[in-house]
Amino acid sequence: MKHPFDRATGLVRQADGAFAGQTDSAYANMVGPFGGITAATLLNAVLLHPARQGDPVALTVNYAGPVVDGAFRIDAVPVRTNRSTQHWSITLSQGDEVATTASAVFALRRDTWATTDAGFPEVPVPADVAATFLSHAPRAWTRNYEMRFVRGLLLDTSKPAEALGSETVLWIRDQPARALDFLSLAAICDAFAPRIMVRRPQRVPAGTVSITVYFHADADLLQTCGDRPVLGVARASHFGRGYHDQLAEVWSDDGRLLATSHQIVYFKE
Amino acid sequence: MKHPFDRATGLVRQADGAFAGQTDSAYANMVGPFGGITAATLLNAVLLHPARQGDPVALTVNYAGPVVDGAFRIDAVPVRTNRSTQHWSITLSQGDEVATTASAVFALRRDTWATTDAGFPEVPVPADVAATFLSHAPRAWTRNYEMRFVRGLLLDTSKPAEALGSETVLWIRDQPARALDFLSLAAICDAFAPRIMVRRPQRVPAGTVSITVYFHADADLLQTCGDRPVLGVARASHFGRGYHDQLAEVWSDDGRLLATSHQIVYFKE
Numbered sequence: 001m002k003h004p005f006d007r008a009t010g011l012v013r014q015a016d017g018a019f020a021g022q023t024d025s026a027y028a029n030m031v032g033p034f035g036g037i038t039a040a041t042l043l044n045a046v047l048l049h050p051a052r053q054g055d056p057v058a059l060t061v062n063y064a065g066p067v068v069d070g071a072f073r074i075d076a077v078p079v080r081t082n083r084s085t086q087h088w089s090i091t092l093s094q095g096d097e098v099a100t101t102a103s104a105v106f107a108l109r110r111d112t113w114a115t116t117d118a119g120f121p122e123v124p125v126p127a128d129v130a131a132t133f134l135s136h137a138p139r140a141w142t143r144n145y146e147m148r149f150v151r152g153l154l155l156d157t158s159k160p161a162e163a164l165g166s167e168t169v170l171w172i173r174d175q176p177a178r179a180l181d182f183l184s185l186a187a188i189c190d191a192f193a194p195r196i197m198v199r200r201p202q203r204v205p206a207g208t209v210s211i212t213v214y215f216h217a218d219a220d221l222l223q224t225c226g227d228r229p230v231l232g233v234a235r236a237s238h239f240g241r242g243y244h245d246q247l248a249e250v251w252s253d254d255g256r257l258l259a260t261s262h263q264i265v266y267f268k269e
Numbered sequence: 270m271k272h273p274f275d276r277a278t279g280l281v282r283q284a285d286g287a288f289a290g291q292t293d294s295a296y297a298n299m300v301g302p303f304g305g306i307t308a309a310t311l312l313n314a315v316l317l318h319p320a321r322q323g324d325p326v327a328l329t330v331n332y333a334g335p336v337v338d339g340a341f342r343i344d345a346v347p348v349r350t351n352r353s354t355q356h357w358s359i360t361l362s363q364g365d366e367v368a369t370t371a372s373a374v375f376a377l378r379r380d381t382w383a384t385t386d387a388g389f390p391e392v393p394v395p396a397d398v399a400a401t402f403l404s405h406a407p408r409a410w411t412r413n414y415e416m417r418f419v420r421g422l423l424l425d426t427s428k429p430a431e432a433l434g435s436e437t438v439l440w441i442r443d444q445p446a447r448a449l450d451f452l453s454l455a456a457i458c459d460a461f462a463p464r465i466m467v468r469r470p471q472r473v474p475a476g477t478v479s480i481t482v483y484f485h486a487d488a489d490l491l492q493t494c495g496d497r498p499v500l501g502v503a504r505a506s507h508f509g510r511g512y513h514d515q516l517a518e519v520w521s522d523d524g525r526l527l528a529t530s531h532q533i534v535y536f537k538e
Contacts, residue, residue, distance in 0.1 A: 064356035087333035114509030240383030
């Protein structure tokens with residue numbers, strides 16, 4: 001049986017070169033699908049495209065309007081192909097309306113000098129952190145992730161507001177377990193709750209407007225991750241005038257930086 | 270007389286709705302124009318567009334191929350306009366070739382709860398930091414900036430390699446002085462040298478592939494900045510397999526976070 005993630009991100013190529021997909025209730029958010037599953041599905045259109053060259057290096061997804069439950073169409077266009085890089089423009093539409101736009105950079109990667117300057121945080125191993133089972137969560141998509149929060153819970157009213165920061169650190173993996181790949185890594189980059197509800201534990205309308213993912217891992221490194229949890233770290237720099245940013249890192253359990261991600265989030269009040 | 274920055278980012282609307290511009294030798298880089306001036310020019314196409322609603326919140330620019338010296342065309346399309354947000358797709362082309370693609374989110378911003386979690390670094394005031402005048406710099410564009418490096422010089426061989434990090438902190442402003450606006454702020458976000466040449470002081474081929482800017486400042490806040498220097502902070506998380514990221518913050522001299530920016534940079538060796 002197909003993993004729900006593969007079902008939700010699955011696409012069928014059409015005679016005109018576009019891809020047909022449909023929303024999956026397993027990954028529903030409050031309104032429309034979870035943004036991370038939309039991002040992964042847009043990336044999948046490039047991965048499945050016959051003109052694709054190399055592996056993803058960068059992905060930007062702009063949530064221009066709501067994705068309505070049901071069928072959608074994805075057009076992925078290789079705007080420019082160079083010797084080692086390839087630039088894509090991607091559009092998700094329903095009828096005449098564009099719901100999501102995206103761009104992606106793919107590349108043939110070579111070995112170079114390498115180092116990681118960001119620091120892997122001191123955290124307990126996943127087995128020592130309680131899993132939050134969200135089987136009754138109002139947002140269906142969260143039921144597809146096993147989340148083990150080290151710190152930075154959503155809407156944590158157990159602490160005085162002054163003691164709260166915007167940082168979340170958690171172990172996360174697909175539920176049921178699924179081997180990590182570029183698609184699930186992209187989705188995980190958008191699996192953090194809006195920082196506004198961590199920083200100031202009040203429920204407010206909020207949603208990602210634009211997200212960018214930089215893939216530091218190549219396919220070989222992802223393969224070594226298997227279906228073990230990855231460590232997610234997210235924080236914000238600034239909140240104000242209706243928007244806040246979010247910086248995120250996703251690390252393998254043996255301390256390799258797999259992806260960094262940035263997003264701008266709309267919030268009310 | 271027009272400021273060189275306004276000359277370089279200037280556009281003329283065409284009968285078909287596109288914008289015509291041309292590269293300016295004052296902002297030349299090693300090959301083609303400085304990426305920051307291209308980013309600002311793409312943003313300007315939206316600012317000048319009659320359908321534009323609100324102020325910029327997010328801008329992503331993908332440097333798909335070289336911009337050749339001379340004339341170019343910019344098409345800016347409002348893909349979707351909602352009540353408070355507007356999503357744009359932007360393309361810079363020369364003849365039949367697309368050189369640069371971009372997306373932008375504009376918004377009508379309202380007052381909300383606000384706070385800054387990122388910290389303004391401890392730095393001397395601009396007057397106490399020596400300005401690096403780059404009047405003979407091989408990259409012409411650097412002559413248009415007054416840069417005062419607090420730390421993190423390009424190609425600094427005065428220290429042992431083990432002592433070098435990837436961080437640069439500098440005071441920067443347009444030279445000659447020019448009042449800060451969304452365009453110059455976008456350009457400044459791309460004015461940091463590739464981190465690879467700061468972290469490992471060797472000259473290697475390197476260039477930005479994709480950059481994203483999140484604007485935290487609104488027009489009123491920018492106006493209070495006048496033509497005084499802003500503080501730029503840039504660092505990298507990871508280098509490897511031909512690419513590294515860069516995270517940047519741009520602060521007003523009185524400690525307000527104006528923009529955060531992220532880019533992915535190609536490098537060789």
